[in-house]
Amino acid sequence: MRVGVLTGGGDCPGLNAVIRGIVRKGTQEYGYDFVGFRDGWRGPLEGRSVRLDIPAVRGILPRGGTILGSSRTNPFKEQDGVRRIKETLAKNEVEALVAIGGEDTLGVAARLFTEHGIPCVGVPKTIDNDLSATDYTFGFDTAVGVATEAIDRLHTTAESHMRVLVVEVMGRHAGWIALHSGLAGGANVILIPEQRFDVDQVCRWIESRFKASYAPIVVVAEGAMPKDGELVLKDGSTDSFGHVRLSGVGEWLAKEIEGRTGKEARTTVLGHTQRGGTPSAFDRWLATRFGLHAIDAVRDADYGTMVALRGTDIVRVPLSEATAKLKTVDPALYAEVGVFFG
Amino acid sequence: MRVGVLTGGGDCPGLNAVIRGIVRKGTQEYGYDFVGFRDGWRGPLEGRSVRLDIPAVRGILPRGGTILGSSRTNPFKEQDGVRRIKETLAKNEVEALVAIGGEDTLGVAARLFTEHGIPCVGVPKTIDNDLSATDYTFGFDTAVGVATEAIDRLHTTAESHMRVLVVEVMGRHAGWIALHSGLAGGANVILIPEQRFDVDQVCRWIESRFKASYAPIVVVAEGAMPKDGELVLKDGSTDSFGHVRLSGVGEWLAKEIEGRTGKEARTTVLGHTQRGGTPSAFDRWLATRFGLHAIDAVRDADYGTMVALRGTDIVRVPLSEATAKLKTVDPALYAEVGVFFG
Amino acid sequence: MRVGVLTGGGDCPGLNAVIRGIVRKGTQEYGYDFVGFRDGWRGPLEGRSVRLDIPAVRGILPRGGTILGSSRTNPFKEQDGVRRIKETLAKNEVEALVAIGGEDTLGVAARLFTEHGIPCVGVPKTIDNDLSATDYTFGFDTAVGVATEAIDRLHTTAESHMRVLVVEVMGRHAGWIALHSGLAGGANVILIPEQRFDVDQVCRWIESRFKASYAPIVVVAEGAMPKDGELVLKDGSTDSFGHVRLSGVGEWLAKEIEGRTGKEARTTVLGHTQRGGTPSAFDRWLATRFGLHAIDAVRDADYGTMVALRGTDIVRVPLSEATAKLKTVDPALYAEVGVFFG
């Protein structure tokens, strides 16, 4: 049996660990062989593939990114997309497909399975941790670790100069990275997309912190928005998701804080450092197990499913669940963490 | 209301985060004040305490160890232990006690509550992750991270010299650190206390790895034992648990491998570096939330309970559960990981 | 004998190590006692001081920032500045002063000694490594380490998406951080303030890199400027040095690259993470030795001097040398590194 593998969407530490897990177990235990398609769904669309065997996946576990490349190509938006994919699979004698990706990539897999009978298994991937079907996704722990280390460093400079330091982290629609790294880094204010923030309240927290003779750190998710909508977008351009670019909330907020409190404020935008580099041990463990269980789903011909983490177990859920609902930060959890604000 | 806090047993990254969470929320939200007892149960036994308020817990989140000190003192083995503890609590007007510790420390808390009516809440702590009542304990992720980074480094030296490298990690009775760090580090053999190992099988894995032109890394938990019991203990001394010291399995194994395969083998014993230093972001998150929920249990007068992680939720379980059963590595999970051996 | 210590200018990992070195050796070997002045020259101006003894400097070696605080206050710009400083020193019975800081702080120390006979010894500090009197200054190695780790992480995301990644690092007038971290991180283009850059040449390097099927990383110092001056400054505001803010070259360049090559480009601005946090081992070594040798200069009454690194030796040079000439990147060294461009 020959199995195809592809990675789609934004890159994420742990993708290579998934690929290695799939290939290693599939080859050794089940005697399958493997074809890797290049650059997400563009690979099967354009017939671009590479051979995947055990030597090909040696040494990739600690490496960030994906050896298969990635893209945001959607075959349903391409002429004859589905037919071309079917042809590629047939030509390569691929009998099952493992798709590793986020909402978009897995949404395609779900439709290919449901509407066209293509035997797909999914592995969830989102640096933002915003898929509701799984407790955690790999890459998230690495991103939180990078952001926390940066916040740790900023504390000392904040205190030496009694300045406000604003750290903008990833999270367009969900504040998980901000919440976890802000808590772990001992931030004094954490702002997330789920709840519009009040700049005056932010300034009150900042001033209360200064009164305790400590300098405040504000962690803000890139998608956080002020209450009264006074955020002027940096530009009107749209990103590759088709959304308006929200980058700039960090710098905007620093200026507001300076204007209202009279304190110096500085911004750091962590950007892509959060999604690159070697995965944390937690992410290597989770990603590897996702890979091992995905190939088990193939063996069981349990198509149309996706692997997911529940507690310490890897389970299978319908692919459709993966994209059903965005997992956002619960107000109760945000309130729990709020005890550290100010 | 005044609440006492103590930390017992081996130190563990995240203890300070728990203390900070308890004091911060208890003070701000519930208006409690706090007494910290020094050095585990020795503190209330000998009446040694410090004042714990918000300034006292500032800046301790990223610091390893415990600002309260620790010990393995067991009041049930001390003369008049329980009475002396009751006196200290009365004298300090302490109405509830939060005990942060492992099997031994929590076992004492359970008996003090059940047998003597002392209002105790527990927070589980074990670097080894071997408490069955909770998905994970804080400190474990940090230990796995330290061990994984060490294994990453050893790969390059293994390959440059085509040597076997044996890494001995913590884990006297449970192989969790070995299993997670071994998988995350791409080890070729992982040996755990739950399953006696066969040196000949280990040597076959090593030789198969060399055949693929890679140098093998063997991760061995300090409590792992060979099948035929030919391990000669380094000395007959007992450790502070009263167990015979098992340290030395790493060096013993390296010598066996050299003798049987003719390949050079070197040992690294990671030791206490695994349990010291700044906690990982994951551990800071978990430990802080344990603290926040422990003080909620006090507010609810829900004594005799312990906080625990289930999925992404913090729940309460009876203290007696904490010590009921050692959580060891399931044979199925060990088999799952075994696909990477050799 | 009583000695005063102060830290001025921007914060820098290693300041606490210097303070500890001074106090430890001065107390133990020479029997001195110490007064720490708060917030740079503002401390002696306003008579704000703290006692510095061995317990006060315990545990500060690995901590970033400065326990004494810092400022950019210049007593020569304050009314009666010199007289007020003399009064503070007399009142505190301070017989010698160790000033730890950069060009501005040491320039004040030099004038106080030369023009007013105040016995000063200097310790050079600049994260940018741009003081010509010393081979290296502490803090620089830490900054290069942080930037290199960030570049390492960006490689994987660059390659997975075949994007250009622009990293803006510190360096207003000298390109040392860009040069060292760019080389160490395997960047494909490094742009420094010492040599105006040609955007077309940058794009040619980028395209040559893509032809080799690798994604390019561009490291640009915040003070780097394009050849034909077409850089539009983000705003007209001035920073605390009185210079026009140059921040923005990274984003400006990314936009130019996108426009000219048609490739996606993303920017990361590392900002203050480069100057915060725990110092590297190299910086702890250098800063500690600077402290030990500064107090030796006091013992020798060798005032008006500054400690400096030459090879592996700590030497003394006149304070006036410290500020005489900015140490910029030699064109020959830049050319040497240029072999890796493209």
Add this chain to the structure above:
Amino acid sequence: MRVGVLTGGGDCPGLNAVIRGIVRKGTQEYGYDFVGFRDGWRGPLEGRSVRLDIPAVRGILPRGGTILGSSRTNPFKEQDGVRRIKETLAKNEVEALVAIGGEDTLGVAARLFTEHGIPCVGVPKTIDNDLSATDYTFGFDTAVGVATEAIDRLHTTAESHMRVLVVEVMGRHAGWIALHSGLAGGANVILIPEQRFDVDQVCRWIESRFKASYAPIVVVAEGAMPKDGELVLKDGSTDSFGHVRLSGVGEWLAKEIEGRTGKEARTTVLGHTQRGGTPSAFDRWLATRFGLHAIDAVRDADYGTMVALRGTDIVRVPLSEATAKLKTVDPALYAEVGVFFG
């Protein structure tokens, strides 16, 4: 012109950076091509080589170890060694040889040049930093960083339990790693091979530290020896240098301390983690520049020389200097650092 490259002796972070520097500059600037010999001098002896070109050295900069492999083979101890090397060079049309290695590897290069006219250029490598001809060698900074991070971690566990922690670091004949990491890590005792230590003095330092309510860290180089020679060697075996194995001083010392002071003492042996893994930014910079200057020496036909660091400059020195004298820790420097003992 074709140039051969080889790496000999123990592995060391930065070897790959040297190789990349040589190949990149030699190919691009001088039009040379390159042959890599496998496993040190064994490569030219046995005619085992690989092609080295720019694609072959891509991505190796951050990787520890050496892509060429290494060995301790000495051609002067092999039958017909020199003749076989000459034949391999002739057969491969190699006109110059760059040897990267320590005392032994460079000693061979020196004799091959002086006695047999083989055109060799050397690049010094020793993790121990004990070559007198150069201020620093690459790999050393990485090793010191790994050891310092371990010591940082051990502080928290030492303090939580009021235990003595003994850290054994590399350094058979020179104490540079112990001295630098001990100072940077804030150790309370540092023991080096250059000065026999007095166990009673060590215990006095330990007790004085406990009196200040801090737990002591003892850093001991593997080659350090007690004054009265009471160290019982663990075994009589010799290592691959032909020296008696000294490993064990750390455990021996911990036992002595426990016996004499009655305090618990624990040992950590860092072992090969110090010489594996990704090089620090400093080591990547130094190693790369060594490579660039080594190929310049080839271009200048300046054979029989070795590159070396003097201050911030790379210079050339006669190969014979490299092995002339071991660079040990100067007693004055040891005394300088001694101010932190106890």
